[in-house]
Amino acid sequence: MADDSLRPLRQTFAVWISQLLKEKMSGEFVKELHELQEIKDMLAENIDSWFAEHEKKGLEKGLQQGLQQGWEKGVQQGLQQGEMNGEMRALKLMLCRRFGVIPSEIETKIGQASAQQIENWLLATMNAERLSDVFAEQ
Numbered sequence: 001m002a003d004d005s006l007r008p009l010r011q012t013f014a015v016w017i018s019q020l021l022k023e024k025m026s027g028e029f030v031k032e033l034h035e036l037q038e039i040k041d042m043l044a045e046n047i048d049s050w051f052a053e054h055e056k057k058g059l060e061k062g063l064q065q066g067l068q069q070g071w072e073k074g075v076q077q078g079l080q081q082g083e084m085n086g087e088m089r090a091l092k093l094m095l096c097r098r099f100g101v102i103p104s105e106i107e108t109k110i111g112q113a114s115a116q117q118i119e120n121w122l123l124a125t126m127n128a129e130r131l132s133d134v135f136a137e138q
Helices: 004-024 036-099 104-111 115-127
Strands: none
Touching: 004 036, 036 104, 036 115
């Protein structure tokens, strides 16, 4: 049997805990409790569902952030690829204009090149006298 001299302290503590739970549970119904046993019973009854709900909210927030980051990365990659395709097209057009039909091995080389290499070839095309000058090792 519990010491009756501590009953007021236990009740005060129980009321304090129930008020704290009301504040922290942001709108979820928590009735005011006056006994520690009531708090123990209420927690045993609700704690699993509270954890599950907060875990679900955390997962939803994480998923939303992941989708946003993935979308942004996808857009960035798409823009970079579009820029690269545009530079390759410009290089091919310039080469055709200056030197005529582009041999298939040069088309393949252009298709496998880095963005920096495409830029170097674009610049080299402006001053090259022959197609081979554009692709000469520098």
